[in-house]
Amino acid sequence: xxxxECKGFVEKMMFNTSISVLLLLVFPAVIxxxxxxxxxxxxxxxxxxxxxxxxxxxxQSQNNQYKTICQKYKNAYRFATLYDTTxxxxxxxAYTVTVDKEIKRPENTWMNEPQLEVSSDEMxxxxxxxxxxxxxxxxxxxxxxxxxxxxxxSGDEVIAGSTFTYTNIVxxxxxxxxxxxxxxxxxxxxxxxxxxxxxxxxxxLAHVLTGAVLGKNKLKLKYRVTIPSFMWMTFxxxxxxxxxxxxxxxxxxxxxxxxxxxxxxLQELQENLIKNNTKxxxxxxxxxx
Ligand SMILES: *[C@@H]1O[C@H](CO)[C@@H](O)[C@H](O)[C@H]1NC(C)=O
Ligand SMILES: *[C@@H]1O[C@H](CO)[C@@H](O)[C@H](O)[C@H]1NC(C)=O
Ligand SMILES: *[C@@H]1O[C@H](CO)[C@@H](O)[C@H](O)[C@H]1NC(C)=O
Numbered sequence: 001x002x003x004x005e006c007k008g009f010v011e012k013m014m015f016n017t018s019i020s021v022l023l024l025l026v027f028p029a030v031i032x033x034x035x036x037x038x039x040x041x042x043x044x045x046x047x048x049x050x051x052x053x054x055x056x057x058x059x060q061s062q063n064n065q066y067k068t069i070c071q072k073y074k075n076a077y078r079f080a081t082l083y084d085t086t087x088x089x090x091x092x093x094a095y096t097v098t099v100d101k102e103i104k105r106p107e108n109t110w111m112n113e114p115q116l117e118v119s120s121d122e123m124x125x126x127x128x129x130x131x132x133x134x135x136x137x138x139x140x141x142x143x144x145x146x147x148x149x150x151x152x153x154s155g156d157e158v159i160a161g162s163t164f165t166y167t168n169i170v171x172x173x174x175x176x177x178x179x180x181x182x183x184x185x186x187x188x189x190x191x192x193x194x195x196x197x198x199x200x201x202x203x204x205l206a207h208v209l210t211g212a213v214l215g216k217n218k219l220k221l222k223y224r225v226t227i228p229s230f231m232w233m234t235f236x237x238x239x240x241x242x243x244x245x246x247x248x249x250x251x252x253x254x255x256x257x258x259x260x261x262x263x264x265x266l267q268e269l270q271e272n273l274i275k276n277n278t279k280x281x282x283x284x285x286x287x288x289x
Contacts, residue, residue: 006150006153006186032071032113035070036059037049037056037068037080040071040077043207044094044285045237048284049094050280050282052281053280053281054279056082066083066091067082067129069081069083069113071167073158074162079093088135089225090169092148092209095153096155096207097153097235098203099155099204108161110164111166112165127166131224131225135224139219139220139221141217142174142175145169148169149168150185170252171219172231179259180260181231181261183260188233192235196244198238199241205237205238207237208235209233210231211231211233211278212230214277215228215230230250232248232269233247234248236266236284243288244288245288247266249264249272266288269283
């Protein structure tokens, strides 16, 4: 009954230098909005974005390093991202899961966000504040482009297309991306479609936050993009009008075999984040209780 190909978006780093150079010349750009999150509050549980001391409070960035992006694509907001322009990876992406019908992985090119850059009319200006194809090319860390908002959790193909932006991407170990993380994505969308309902009209609705914790290494050969040490995911929704949440936490490491990511509580996730220097006060409104 339920078929959704989360494994479809495992990236294989097969492109060669000439393609990489070509992509840099004709690089597609997505025009999102670097505003505060109040314009796209629908992607947060009860319309409230997380509070993280020093990063994000009351939907406002607390430091120029962190940009609040309402991800606009084909004339509508599709999800929201808090982006770290120093480490050139997102802190988290926030999105809703609304349907359980099958969608195909779109044939999308990867997009960059021009509004993160100082405006310039110079031809071929490099992307200074975000990752690009070149950063991921021949990186020698056995990582590929890991979506925070995975295209397979999208409500339709246009939303799926919107996920292919570097502002939604972290360097993720290839075996982890296609292994336990992918199994967790498949498992959670099933859980959400069964248990999560909008209080108003009883349609499928869950609010998801997926994020990455900064590690010590940066992608070679340019040393611009930080490789996460851990990745996490949590969702909150209503189940029979009561708040319902799950949380997951996993190291961004190579793996072998059928590893499963254990569930933790929302409270434990917040504690892990605090230990790892992300000073979360709340991820979900009223801690989703
Ligand atoms: C990848 O990088 C290594 C150096 O780390 C270099 O020797 C090799 O030629 C590069 N491969 C390609 C295809 O550019
Ligand atoms: C990050 O959190 C994990 C899980 O709680 C913990 O094992 C690890 O030591 C933490 N890392 C740091 C740098 O505190
Ligand atoms: C963040 O803090 C503000 C101000 O204290 C509060 O109104 C809002 O509900 C908080 N967000 C969450 C997700 O709880």
